[in-house]
Amino acid sequence: MTQLESALQAKVDHSIGLLKEALETYGEVTFANSLGAEDVVITDLICRHVPGIEIFSLDTGRLPEETLQLLAKIEQRYDTKVKVYYPDATQLEAYVHQNGINAFYQSVELRKGCCHVRKVEPLKRALADKKAWVTGIRREQAVTRGTIEFSEWDEGNQLQKLNPLADWSEKEVWAYIKACELPYNALHDQHYPSIGCAPCTRSIAMGEDVRAGRWWWENPELKECGLHPASSLNKPS
Numbered sequence: 001m002t003q004l005e006s007a008l009q010a011k012v013d014h015s016i017g018l019l020k021e022a023l024e025t026y027g028e029v030t031f032a033n034s035l036g037a038e039d040v041v042i043t044d045l046i047c048r049h050v051p052g053i054e055i056f057s058l059d060t061g062r063l064p065e066e067t068l069q070l071l072a073k074i075e076q077r078y079d080t081k082v083k084v085y086y087p088d089a090t091q092l093e094a095y096v097h098q099n100g101i102n103a104f105y106q107s108v109e110l111r112k113g114c115c116h117v118r119k120v121e122p123l124k125r126a127l128a129d130k131k132a133w134v135t136g137i138r139r140e141q142a143v144t145r146g147t148i149e150f151s152e153w154d155e156g157n158q159l160q161k162l163n164p165l166a167d168w169s170e171k172e173v174w175a176y177i178k179a180c181e182l183p184y185n186a187l188h189d190q191h192y193p194s195i196g197c198a199p200c201t202r203s204i205a206m207g208e209d210v211r212a213g214r215w216w217w218e219n220p221e222l223k224e225c226g227l228h229p230a231s232s233l234n235k236p237s
């Protein structure tokens with residue numbers, strides 16, 4: 001690995017310190033690996049420095065092929081298995097039978113319903129026996145994320161939430177990825193800075209907000225999927 005600039009190295013050390021402290025404090029800690037650029041950084045920090053933290057991913061059934069390819073590369077690079085959670089088949093069939101295969105385009109309510117079945121409910125199972133979870137969200141990612149803390153109580157899921165990259169910039173994330181030659185989602189090279197499900201993610205133009213390609217037909221204030229609800233993200237510090 002090439003030498004990191006001292007400011008970035010300080011942030012790396014801080015993030016590792018947070019992860020180690022979380023494991024010591026809470027014992028049962030899991031990382032929700034969304035397979036975005038931030039997530040490959042945290043995966044690297046955990047696998048190399050804090051391997052006692054479990055790593056899981058949610059496969060919604062609508063992920064781009066490139067995302068699944070990245071999952072396989074991570075498992076190979078770190079000689080590990082990421083725990084993958086899937087939507088409950090009965091709930092998903094009922095939702096699709098009632099609303100249609102692409103109902104998420106029809107209304108915010110139906111979109112959130114799809115996110116609930118495909119993401120929120122599996123997340124609850126993934127977090128069920130844990131004391132803390134780790135995410136890759138950063139303050140500058142969206143208007144809904146500007147006030148997140150490094151460590152905060154997650155009222156919705158009733159456990160501690162760690163955001164070790166909260167103060168990292170996008171440039172710093174990519175500087176780390178390049179310096180460590182980490183695998184990353186091939187869609188990032190096609191102007192997809194933020195990647196979710198295939199039908200709900202598009203590429204963005206120069207100068208657009210990094211999350212402009214997520215649920216692009218919706219108002220920015222509504223653009224959370226239920227994993228990081230805006231009400232909990234905007235708590236006063």
Ligand code: SF4
Binds near residue numbers: 060062111200
């Ligand atoms: S991002 Fe789109 S396809 Fe994925 S769970 Fe949410 S609404 Fe459904």
